[in-house]
Every structure is written in C-alpha cells, then in structure tokens.
Amino acid sequence: MSETRTGRLVLDNVCKFFTQRGGQAEVRAVDGVSLDIQEGEFLTLLGPSGCGKTTTLRLISGFEMPTSGMIRLDDNDISFRPPNKRDMAMVFQSYALFPHMTVFNNVAYGLRVHHVSRAETHERVENALDLMSLTGLAGRRPNELSGGQQQRVALARALVVEPRVLLFDEPLSNLDAKLRVQMRSEIHKLQRRLNITSVYVTHDQVEAMSLSDRIVVMNQGRVEQIGSPVEIYRRPVSRFVADFIGRANFLEATVLSVEGERVTVRLLGQTATANVNFKPQVGDTVIAVLRPEALVLRADATLEQCMVDQAMYLGSAVEYIVSLGDQRLVIMETDPREENVFAEGSTAGISLIPDSVHLLAE
Amino acid sequence: MRRLTRIRQIAEFWRIFQDPVLFIGLVLVVIFIAVAVLAPIYKMVEESRTEKGQELFDRYLTSPVYQTIIENTMRMGLITAALGTALGFLLAYVQVKVAVPFKRFMHIMALVPIISPPFAVATAVLLLFGRNGMITRGWFGVRYDIYGLDGLSLVITLSYFTVAYLNLKGMMLALDPALDEAATNLGASKWHIFRTITVPMLIPGIAGSFLLIFVEAVADLGNPLVMGGNYEVLATRIYVSIVGLYNTTAAAVLSVILLVPTLVVFMIQRYWVSRASVVSITGKPSGTPQQITHPLVRWPLFALAMSVCLLIVLIYGVIIAGSLVKVINVNNEFTLDHFDFVINGYGAAAMEDTTKLAAIATPIAGILGMLIAFLVARKKFLGRSALDFATMLGIAVPGTIIGIGYLLVFNRPNVIDLPLLGNVTLIPKLTGGRAIGGGSIAIIMVYVIRSVPAALRTGVAALSQLDPAIEEASVSLGAGNVGTFWRVTLPLIRPAFFSGLVYAFARSMTTISAIIFLTTPRTRIMTQQILNEVENGRYGNAFAYCVILILIVLTAIVILSAAVGTSSGAERTVEGGA
Numbered sequence A: 001m002s003e004t005r006t007g008r009l010v011l012d013n014v015c016k017f018f019t020q021r022g023g024q025a026e027v028r029a030v031d032g033v034s035l036d037i038q039e040g041e042f043l044t045l046l047g048p049s050g051c052g053k054t055t056t057l058r059l060i061s062g063f064e065m066p067t068s069g070m071i072r073l074d075d076n077d078i079s080f081r082p083p084n085k086r087d088m089a090m091v092f093q094s095y096a097l098f099p100h101m102t103v104f105n106n107v108a109y110g111l112r113v114h115h116v117s118r119a120e121t122h123e124r125v126e127n128a129l130d131l132m133s134l135t136g137l138a139g140r141r142p143n144e145l146s147g148g149q150q151q152r153v154a155l156a157r158a159l160v161v162e163p164r165v166l167l168f169d170e171p172l173s174n175l176d177a178k179l180r181v182q183m184r185s186e187i188h189k190l191q192r193r194l195n196i197t198s199v200y201v202t203h204d205q206v207e208a209m210s211l212s213d214r215i216v217v218m219n220q221g222r223v224e225q226i227g228s229p230v231e232i233y234r235r236p237v238s239r240f241v242a243d244f245i246g247r248a249n250f251l252e253a254t255v256l257s258v259e260g261e262r263v264t265v266r267l268l269g270q271t272a273t274a275n276v277n278f279k280p281q282v283g284d285t286v287i288a289v290l291r292p293e294a295l296v297l298r299a300d301a302t303l304e305q306c307m308v309d310q311a312m313y314l315g316s317a318v319e320y321i322v323s324l325g326d327q328r329l330v331i332m333e334t335d336p337r338e339e340n341v342f343a344e345g346s347t348a349g350i351s352l353i354p355d356s357v358h359l360l361a362e
Numbered sequence B: 001m002r003r004l005t006r007i008r009q010i011a012e013f014w015r016i017f018q019d020p021v022l023f024i025g026l027v028l029v030v031i032f033i034a035v036a037v038l039a040p041i042y043k044m045v046e047e048s049r050t051e052k053g054q055e056l057f058d059r060y061l062t063s064p065v066y067q068t069i070i071e072n073t074m075r076m077g078l079i080t081a082a083l084g085t086a087l088g089f090l091l092a093y094v095q096v097k098v099a100v101p102f103k104r105f106m107h108i109m110a111l112v113p114i115i116s117p118p119f120a121v122a123t124a125v126l127l128l129f130g131r132n133g134m135i136t137r138g139w140f141g142v143r144y145d146i147y148g149l150d151g152l153s154l155v156i157t158l159s160y161f162t163v164a165y166l167n168l169k170g171m172m173l174a175l176d177p178a179l180d181e182a183a184t185n186l187g188a189s190k191w192h193i194f195r196t197i198t199v200p201m202l203i204p205g206i207a208g209s210f211l212l213i214f215v216e217a218v219a220d221l222g223n224p225l226v227m228g229g230n231y232e233v234l235a236t237r238i239y240v241s242i243v244g245l246y247n248t249t250a251a252a253v254l255s256v257i258l259l260v261p262t263l264v265v266f267m268i269q270r271y272w273v274s275r276a277s278v279v280s281i282t283g284k285p286s287g288t289p290q291q292i293t294h295p296l297v298r299w300p301l302f303a304l305a306m307s308v309c310l311l312i313v314l315i316y317g318v319i320i321a322g323s324l325v326k327v328i329n330v331n332n333e334f335t336l337d338h339f340d341f342v343i344n345g346y347g348a349a350a351m352e353d354t355t356k357l358a359a360i361a362t363p364i365a366g367i368l369g370m371l372i373a374f375l376v377a378r379k380k381f382l383g384r385s386a387l388d389f390a391t392m393l394g395i396a397v398p399g400t401i402i403g404i405g406y407l408l409v410f411n412r413p414n415v416i417d418l419p420l421l422g423n424v425t426l427i428p429k430l431t432g433g434r435a436i437g438g439g440s441i442a443i444i445m446v447y448v449i450r451s452v453p454a455a456l457r458t459g460v461a462a463l464s465q466l467d468p469a470i471e472e473a474s475v476s477l478g479a480g481n482v483g484t485f486w487r488v489t490l491p492l493i494r495p496a497f498f499s500g501l502v503y504a505f506a507r508s509m510t511t512i513s514a515i516i517f518l519t520t521p522r523t524r525i526m527t528q529q530i531l532n533e534v535e536n537g538r539y540g541n542a543f544a545y546c547v548i549l550i551l552i553v554l555t556a557i558v559i560l561s562a563a564v565g566t567s568s569g570a571e572r573t574v575e576g577g578a
C-alpha cells in the first residue's frame, strides 16, 4: 500500500472471450473495451442483459483474466494480479454476506485479513456502522436483517477497507422499488462524500442517470457511448443508445440547410435546427430522435393531424400513444390541465418543442 | 503481437502459482491420491498380467468351479442391490410421504446399520434364524438352513440399505411439493401421482442406490465369511487365496475379475448421479409435502416398515444380550466375562490401537475430503474431474483389492536409483513384519482413502448450494485462497464436514476387508479380532467387541458434535443473505 492512493483506473482495449465447452464457438463477452476512469469518478456500466457488464466488472476485480488488453490502476499493470491484491472492494448483487458471522464480524473481515490492530478495527467498524445507520445491529446475523439492512452491511463491509476502487454489481436489484430509491440516494451521498472511484453495473437506466458522473452504454461486449447522463440522454450517438436510454420516437427528416455543424431539417410539417457531428448534404434524409416530451398535442387544424390511440393520465403527466400514418409515437405532456387532455379516438395537431430535436445520420 | 499473446498465456498460467499454499496443497493431494489409491490398484492389475497371472486367468474363466463363484457373486450382488434399494425406498417413502407414528424411531433404526461392525449382523441373524435359531428352532421348531444365498442376501441387505434410504429420502424431500399439488389439481389420484411423478423423478436416485449397494455387496467380505456356507463368492475366494494359500497372483487375478464389473457399475452410477442434479434443480421446496392418510395405504406400509425396524432392534438386542450371557441360547446365565476378556485381556490393545488409528485417520479424511471438494468444485485446473474420479476409486474398488494392492506396493521399500545420490528410499516398507509403525501407517492410509470419497461427495454437495459470491467477497476484501477456505468456506460447509468426520470414524472402526491383510502383530485391529472370535465360535467375545465398538463410535460422535457442532449450523441457510 505504499503506492499513492488515487484510484485512476484504465482499461486499454480489453477483451474477454469465453470458449464454450464442447463446441469451438467463442463468446465475445467483452470485445475491445477501453475506459479511462478518473479518481473519484462514479462510472456506470449500462446495457441490456448479456452485454458484458458483469464480465467487465469481474475483469476489473480480477475474478476473470482478460484474453487480451491491459488493465491499469494508477499506472500499474494489474491485468493478472490476483483479486485479493487489487485493493478494490466489491458489493455483490446477492450481497454475499458471510452467514456464519455477525454484522460486526462481517464488516471487520477485511480489516482482520489485513492485520489491522484490534483497537483500530473496532473503531473503524463502529464508524462504518454509524455511517450506514446500522448501530445497534452489530451483534445480529445476516439472516436476522431486512433486505435493506443487509445491503447496507454489504456496503459497510466494502467501504471499511478504504479501497481504491469500489465495484458494484447490480446492488439494488434485490430490493423493492421504494427501498431502491432510498438506497440509491444513500449510495449517491456516500460516494460524493468519500470520493472513492466507483464502477457500478446496472441495467436500470434511472439508477444509472441519477448516480453517475459518466455512463458507459454497452452492447454485445462493445462500448456504444460514454458520456454524462445529459449527453447520453440528449445526444445519443446511435439508435441503440437512444432506444435504450429512456424512450424515443424516430422520424425521418429532410435536410434543408447545413451551416457547419448546424443543420436545419423539415419534419412534421415544421422546421427544426440541431447540432450534428456528421456531414449531411442538403436534401438528405436523416433520422430525428424525439423524446416523448419533445412533442405536444394541440387542437390546431393547421398542424399535422394524428389520431389519439391511447391517453393515460398519470397525475403529473399525461401519456399519449398516437398514430401518424403507419407510425406510432409516444408523447408525454407534463402538468396537463384537465380540460386540455385529448380523449382516445379524437384527432389532434402534433407540434415540436423547439431545440429538442436530435439528429442521427442513420 | 503474437509474442505478446504468448506472454499473456504464460502470465495466466503463472497465476496458479501465485498462491503457493494452494498450489502446494493441490500437489500434495495429487501425490497422496496417486500413492495411496492409484499405485496399489495399478500394481494389482499389473500383477495379474504376469505370465503366471495370464495362465490363471485362462484357468479361472474356463473352470466350472470359478464360473459358479463369479455367477454367485453377481447373483448375490443383484439380489441385495434390489432388496436394499426397495427397503431404502420403503423406509424413505414412509418417512417423507406417509402419515404414520414413530417416524423418529424408524429414522434412527434406518441409520443404525452405519455403525454395524462386520460379522455382528450376520452372527446375530444366524443365532436368530439359523439351524439352532432362537426363532426358527425355538418358536417354530424348524431346522432352517440359513447359510447360503438367502441368509447372505438378508444380512447384506440389512447392512447396506442405509445408503439407499439416505439417498432417496434426500431426493424425496427435495421434490417440489408444488408438483404433487399441481397433479392433484389436475385430478390425479395419489396412486397415479406415485406412478407418474414420484417414481420417475426418483429414478436417478433409485438407480444410483442400486449400483452403490451392488458395489458394496460384491465387495463385502465379513458377511460371506460367516453366512456364505457353501455359497462361495469372489471376495471370500480372494481372502482364502491370500490367507490360506499365500498366492498373491491368484488373488490379484481374482481381484481383477471382481474389479471389472465393479468399475463398470461405478461408472454407470456416476452417470446416473450426474443426471440426478437435473432433478434437484426443481428448486426449493415450497410448502410442506402432502402426506398420505388413506388407511389402506398407510397401515400396510407402516406394518412393513415397522417390522423391518423391529428386526433391526431384535438383531442389535441379540448382540447386546449375547455379550452379557455365557453362551447365548445355550447357557443364558448373566456374565461380564466377555467384557472382561475384551477390556482387561486380549482385547485391550486392539481397542486402543484401533481407536487411535481411526482417530488419526478421521481428521485427515475429513479435511482432505473438504479440500478436494473445494478444489474440484471451485477451482479450474487441468485434470479436475480426473482427481475427483481417482479419489472416488478409494471406495469404488473392493476393499480386498485395496488390501492386496497395498501388500504388493508397500511390502518392501520403494527405492529409486538417482544418478548422483544412488539409491534413495522414496517410501519405506509400510506393510508386513518390520514395517514402520508396525504397519500402522498403511492402515491409516487405507482408513483415509476409504473415507475420503464420502466426505468429498457431501462437501461437493454442500458447496454447490453455497453462493460462490460469498467466497469472492472474501477474496475481494483481501483474503487469499487459503484464508478464504479456513475462514469462510469450511465454516459454511461445517455440517458436511461433520458428517464426513463421523462417517470416516465409523467406517474406519468397522472396516475389515481392506485392512485384513495389513494387520501385523504390532497393530491389533478390533474387526480382525472379532473375526477370530467368530471363527472360533466364541460369539460372546465377538459380541462384546461389537458392543464396545459401537459405544466407541457413539462416544466419538458425541465428541465430534461438541467439537464441530451441527445442530443449529446444519439447518442454517448458507446463502448470501435473505
């Protein structure tokens, strides 16, 4: 532990291929992932089931060996370092508490392994239990705790060793919806306060958006996009990302003019302008990504007319499914007035909110 | 680029060595199994393939006498396997699925045969049902000749059905009661459910039990020696070849003839057991199983199961009674002479030696079993399943074969000729006269290899129910493989460890066939002495030995459960949380 404790984690073109038993076919679980995770950053790996999130995390933690590529922690190559020598701590989906030990002994485990003195162990464990509001439960066994408490013990056990990197594999997925929200905000506060580099795996996009400094969207073992939650949501680089994060309508639009990065297009009988990072020609057809809240319905006959198939009143918002020709769109209007809600089966004009259109080449 | 990949492959390989303790542990385990299990078996097969051996092969396989012996062995094996499985099934079914009283009693009676000293059951049955049997002659006045296939099948069934009982009971408990409920919902009758759901789901367990009992039965030596009469089987023939004729080659040839069907059956059994895991995936039992209450099913089954249990009580009653009277059934005068003979006389040394050797073997077998289970279930290395298989051979191979193999390998020092150092003794002489420790090392090794397989299986079963993330959590917090094993894995599989220890001690104390050739004047083993007493017709002494042996095993169980503890630990869930 003489190295300086910063916790900058770099993955350089890391691949992990599993060879299937019996057959020769390879599973490319992780296929050329490069990441540069800054000290104290909270990075989330997000993607559909089977896209390689867990495998990436297990490569970082050392439970799997990369097929190729390099993993560095503070400029040391740790690709083949055993998992117990990596100075990282992991929070497991199943919590993986030691069922035969009390809460105190669970949390003290890592300190005892590192031969921390009795007095210091005691103090640090007490602090960690305090921090996670677990005081008074120190003498209990894991099976005498609620799910949320077990989760907090798992977190305390990982935090108490002051790892350089914290790893989470879907830690909240076993909790009920309400507890999940509460734990989410606790993890958020804690991580900001302790400032430990964290890599967090989830397939819950709300969790990812609310916790992360940056999100890595993965698909079939590859990185689709890395960016802040806002970037990922507002400026997805592909249809996959746009579809995976939140909901999106895809409409074809025609390019009217191009001025550098600024492109004006025509769609839904209206014009819209957006910044792009590709080079369209005037007259090209591009894809417009419209979030449900980028569209509104108006009783205005001059607008393009659509048919309201479904109207769902959600309290703080109303959600419409409308058809426009053979396309179905989703529209979310916030703060609706009762008299303004369109009935199912009625027709309505459809209108764009300015500056909320994002364009993709294809 | 190519070179880089190559370097990485080497790096990955080196990672195995980064935990030297684990690596050394693996190497030591492999060496031990190779020396204590594989070498003797190999040597024995080699001995049978000498020129003299080949000749004997031809003679035995064409001689009508030997053909009869082989046939006898197989017939006896098949009959006892069928009966033992049926009996185990009956008791398990009654235990799990039928609403009857005295379940606890029946459960204990089904477990009792685990601690049956060899000869005890056979001798007691002889006294009850033989030519001068207390029941056959005394009550019914018939002179029934129980020697031969019928008596042999009875005693072997009673000695080995526990395997089937435990196996099938476990599977019946694991069957999801929701299946029964679903079928009932669909209108199926209980009998229909039994035929179409219970039995088919249990087929892997039934087949596995059948094959295990077969292997034990054809390898059994003690019962045929007492009960066989003119019905000769391979195991007794092998014994006579060594003890009566001093012909190791003949014994080796006969052993190979016995080994072939045993190994075939063992491999079929492994296949069935691997199928069995498909069944248990059905998941955690949800709810309690429905029990059969129909009087026409319930009471006949109860009567049947209860009479078996009472028979067992009777047999052990005779053993105890026989140890406390002058000559049972002839002169029923109370006496403590037999115990005096055993405790203060000739038997004292045997009691001490046997207990000591078994007590040394027990922790070795228990820890080795858990360690191999850990390696096999949790680590990836070349030859993992080969290690599993080789370890299991310790019990799959008949005890007499192990014994002969030990004689062949260890009756002289194993020496290799090194270029510079000259002759170096790798393994000193371990068996026969002037062996180190009077042959006790060889006996301990045999005890260990005969007990490790059971510990290995319970260990693997326990590990497969333990979320690997718990061990990974320990590693990610900085503990090494060894620390994780001691602090996390072993405590969590403690119930399996405990049953491995109990089994090892009971097995070691009662084993005879594998060590009968290895005892020397300096190592007196109780089972061997029991055989002497039985052969000389001194049943009282034999029974006194048996009673003391049973008491020693029971005491050991009490001590072990105090030291290792199970009661609450066994029940506790070993999942990572909720």
Ligand SMILES: Nc1ncnc2c1ncn2[C@@H]1O[C@H](COP(=O)(O)OP(=O)(O)OP(=O)(O)O)[C@@H](O)[C@H]1O
Pocket (backbone or CB within 6 Å): A018, A019, A020, A027, A028, A029, A047, A048, A049, A050, A051, A052, A053, A054, A055, A056, A203
């Ligand atoms: N040990 C293994 N052997 C073979 N294939 C594996 C192994 N582990 C993972 N895979 C495969 O690698 C791919 C990625 O798996 P991974 O567990 O990383 O997915 P994930 O993104 O965590 O999915 P989920 O959200 O469902 O947890 C999958 O196709 C999986 O089947």
Ligand SMILES: [Mg+2]
Pocket (backbone or CB within 6 Å): A053, A054, A055
């Ligand atoms: Mg996963």
